[in-house]
Amino acid sequence: MTDDDEAETRTFLYSERLAARGELPPGTLAGxxxxxxxxARGGCGAVYSARHSRSGRRAAVKVLNEAVAHSPRVLERFAREIEVLRRISHPSIIEIYEVDKLDDHRPFYAMERLEGQTLDAFIRAETRLALRDVLELMEPVCAALGAAHAAGIIHRDVKASNIFICSSQPRTVKLLDFGIAKMLAPEESSTWLTTAGRMPGTPSIMAPEQILGGPIDARVDIYALGVLLHRMLVGRLPFHTHDTDEMVRKHLEEMPLPPSVRVPLPPELDAVVLRCMEKQRERRYSSVEELMRALGEAIGGPSSSVSSRPEPRMPAVAVYLEVRTRGGADELDDALVADIGQVLDLSEAQLARAGFILASITGNEVLGVRLLPSSAIEERRERRAALDAAAALHEMLVQRPDADARVHVNVCVHADEVQARPGPQPEITGGALMNAGQWAPPGEVHGVFATPSATAGLTSSTPADPTPVR
Incomplete structure (x- = not known):
C-alpha cells in the first residue's frame, strides 16, 4: 500500500467514525x-466552530441533528429559536450571522463564537460568589431578559448553564438557549408536554405555574432568577434531590429556606430571593427591572458592587467535608440520597456549633472556615481546636445511624488565606483556602487528613496525621 493509499484509508476511517457519532467532518460547508x-451536542442539535469562507470571521454553527431533522415538532422548535434570537437585539443575547440549510437540507444557523465559561462552571469553581460578582452577573442577564420580555418572549429556562461569561475584558455576559422560549401570545391549542412526554424546562428551576402547565408570563423567569440567585449566594440550589417527582413537589409545596440560614448574608438578600420564589406569581417582582433595583439596594448599590478593591486577606483554617459514593453508585436511590443528606446536615450543624463560618455548602461538600488571630500562640491554639473539631466530626459521622456502606466521607483540614468582608458575621468571599480542589487529596481519606500548614508547630498529639499537600 502506498503512502497516498494509507492517507486515504485514514481519512476514510476518520470520516466513518465521525459519521457513526453523527458529527460533520471538518471542511463541511454551512452556507x-x-x-x-x-x-458540543444538545437535545436536538450539534454546535461546531467555524470560519467565514471569505472574511475569516469566527463563528459557531448550530446544525439540527439528522435523526430529528424530519420531525415537524423539532423543526418548529429550531425555527422558533432562530426567530427568537433574531427578534431580540441586545448585547447580552447572542448575535445570529446566517440562517440556511446544508446540502442534505438540515437547517443551521451561524452565530457569534464565544470564548469563556458558563456561569455553572464559574460557580462550581468558586463554590459561591462574592456579592459584587452576583450583582455584576445579574445585571446583564436581567437586561437581556428585559429586552426579551419587551419583545413578548419568555425564556423559560434561565439557569446557570444557559448563562455564558466571556473571557474578554471587560467581562461580557450572554444569555443562551432560547430553544424553549414561549411567545407571550395565547396558545390555547398548544400541548404543554414535549414529544418525549416531558415538561419543557428544567424541573430544578421551574415556577409552580410552569410545572402545572397553566398560563405563564414573564414572572416564570423571575422565579428562575430567584433560584439562580440562591445558588450564586449559597453555592447550592434551594431544593436538593435527585428524584424529579420530589423536586416538583418541593417547588409546588415548600418554601425555600432563607439563604442566610446556610451562609452569613444580610436579611435584605433573603427578602429578594424569597420574593422571587413566591408560589403565587402575583407576589413576585413584576419585572426584572424591579428585581434589579431591589437586588442593588440589598447588596449596597452599584458603587459597592463594582469596586475593584479586593476584600482584605486574612489567615484562616478550614474543615472541609466531601461525600463520595462507592461501588459505581451512579444512580442515587432513596437510601443513598437519605444518607448523603444526613451526612451534610450533621456536618453543617456540628461545624456551626464549633464556631465555623459555613463558607461553602454544595450537594456533596461542606466547607467551614474559622478566621485566625494575629497572636502566634492564639493562632496555634485555634488550629488545634480546628483539628479537634474535625476529629470529633469524623467520629460522629462514622457512628451515624443507618449509615449506607456506599457512602464515604473525607474530612480534611487546611490553613491558608481567605478574602473576608469584615463585620459582626464576616463574609468569606474568596481566597486560596476556598479552593479545596487544590489542597484536598483526590482519593479516599481514612481518619482526618491535615496539611502541613494546618499542623505546623503543633505537638504529635494532634488527632490527625499530617500529609503533604499535592
Missing amino acids: EYILEEFI
Missing part, C-alpha cells in the same frame, strides 16, 4: 461558513 471542529 458561507466552513466547519472546523465539533464543540
